Amino acid sequence: MTPSFDLQHIISCVSGYDPNALRVDAALAVIQASMQPVQANERLAVRAALGRVLAQDIISPIDVPAHDNSAMDGYALRGADLAAQGDTVLSIAGRGLAGHAFSGEAPAGSAVRIMTGAVMPAGCDTVVPQEFCRVEGDQVIFPPGLVRPGDNRRLRGEDLARGKAALPAGKLLRPADLGLMASLGMAEVSVRRKLRVAFFSSGDELRSVGQPLDPGCVYDSNRYTLWGMLERLGCEVIDLGVVADNPQAVEAALRTATECADVVITSGGVSVGEADYLRSTLANMGEVVFWRIAMRPGRPLAFGQLRAGAHSAWLFGLPGNPVAVMVTFYAFVRPALLHCMGASPQPQPMLRAVSAQTLRKKPGRTEYQRGLLTALPDGRWQVSAIGNQGSGVLSSMSQAHGLIVLHHEQSTAQAGDLVDVLLFDGLV
Incomplete structure (x- = not known):
């Protein structure tokens, strides 16, 4: 995915760098400076693009709305015909409905019955709401002071003008964005490809759901929380299961993950325990640093880049405790994955x-x-x-x-x- 990089050079630029007590913001700065977004794009139907990252700016090909139209049900009129004093009395020239515009120009001194969204009749610039009006024969009457010229009218291009930017590249698409693209008549959109993330848990004490729980063992919950957090981000998730505490198994899992994913996440095995083979194995596969983050919970963390033949992948080695896994994911992994997805940087809510x-x-x-x-x-x-x-x-x-x-x-x-x-x- 990404060429080799000089992590130590990036680290050297961090003021007061201390791997045994690294600040959260310093670690996040190193991670953000190291990783690059995926470059490949794909075209999807708009309905399939929810949660994906927009690859290109979307420029509006039309005015939205395409015409001046009424913001409510009522009567369209000329602002110049509003009475300076006393009731305004206008003849009713016809009606305009959404999708069925009034034909021709409304004569001076007249009003057109109009519905929300209907095109404003030629010559009219104001709408008086129907609840303020009374109709007597072929006339509409309403008291003074209720509307001013130009009230209750939506202008052509008021939402989006032709040729203007509608959505920027890097936008993480939400439901309103899908509706906005549909309002422009778009059937497809170009988005960044999905980020591929592989993960596994490390530990002889771990058992997968459905297996017998031997004495001294626990069920592996980390893979389920990681899966959930990655799914919510819209990643392509690759679950490599539980890996035994031995160097051969750990190296095989890391090589498999590096060959099929952009990012590899492990949980467990980044402390100084004598059975933690991840540290020594990683030293042979790439450039990886181990930090003690000045945070609680979630102190131990590994970050770097793995290589397996022609393949490379970013690595996050998270702690083993379930809460620490979630906290370090939210603090470091989530913003890093969004960056890799090509999303514009946003502060955490x-x-x-x-x-x-x-x-x-x-x-x-x-x-x-x-x-x-x-x-x-x-x-x-x-x-x-x-x-x-x-x-x-x-x-x-x-x-x-x-x-x-x-x-x-x-x-x-x-x-x-x-x-x-x-x-x-x-x-x-």
């Missing part, structure tokens, strides 16, 4: 909320605590930390609305202080 309790913390690391949100009577949000914040307590991630982010320089947050909350529902 944060909500400012009132802390319901004291959140103890010392400056010098970023902490992520699982939080529950409640609405206060004054319209603000309040967040409470879920009781057990252990990095193996996955149930608390299931209960939480998001992560309370206590930033690197931040100290203890007191009850009533405003804190940042990284919302799970905003993470694509």
Whole structure:
């Protein structure tokens, strides 16, 4: 996917680099500077493009709307015919419906019965809502002060003008974007190809769902959370299962992953345990660094590039604890994958909320605590930390609305202080 790169050169540009206590923002800067977006594009039907990254700017081929039209049901008239004092009384010249425009030009002193979306009759520039009007015979009458010239009219090209940019390249396409493209008459769109991501878990103690749970063993939950997070991003997901704690198995899995994917994610095996063969194997396959991130949970992290023959892939070696896997994914992997997908950079969605309790913390690391949100009577949000914040307590991630982010320089947050909350529902 990507030519070899000089990771050490990129690292040398990071101020105060310390692999044993690397700040979250410094690690993210190294990752973003190292990885390049995929270049291949494909054309898809608009309905199939949801969640994909737009490959080219979309320029509007038409005016939207194509004509001046009415913003509501009522009567179209000339603004000059509004009475300066007293009721306005106009003769009814006909009617215009959406898809069936009034024919000809409305004479001075007349009004045209019109429906929402109908083309404005020639000569008319104002619409008075029907609820303000009364009809007597062939006349429409309404009191003064209700409308001004030009009211309740949508102008041609008001939404999009012909030749103007409608959507920029790098846009992650959402439902409104599909509707916008349809409004331009587009049937297909050019998007970046899907990012291929392979992942596996490492550990002799891990068992897959459906297998007997031997003494001292646990079911592998990390592959399911990783699969879910990758699916929500719209990646092409390749699950390589559970890999045993031996060098041959780990190397074989890494080579398979490198040959078929753009990015490889592992969970477990990046600590200093004597059974963790991932570190030594990676040293033979590419340029990989191991960091102790100044964060909690999720301290150990590996990042770099793997090579297997003519193939290469980016690597993220995540911790083994389930909560640490999710936190490091949201902090590092998700923004990196979006970058690789070609998406324009966007800040992670944060909500400012009132802390319901004291959140103890010392400056010098970023902490992520699982939080529950409640609405206060004054319209603000309040967040409470879920009781057990252990990095193996996955149930608390299931209960939480998001992560309370206590930033690197931040100290203890007191009850009533405003804190940042990284919302799970905003993470694509």
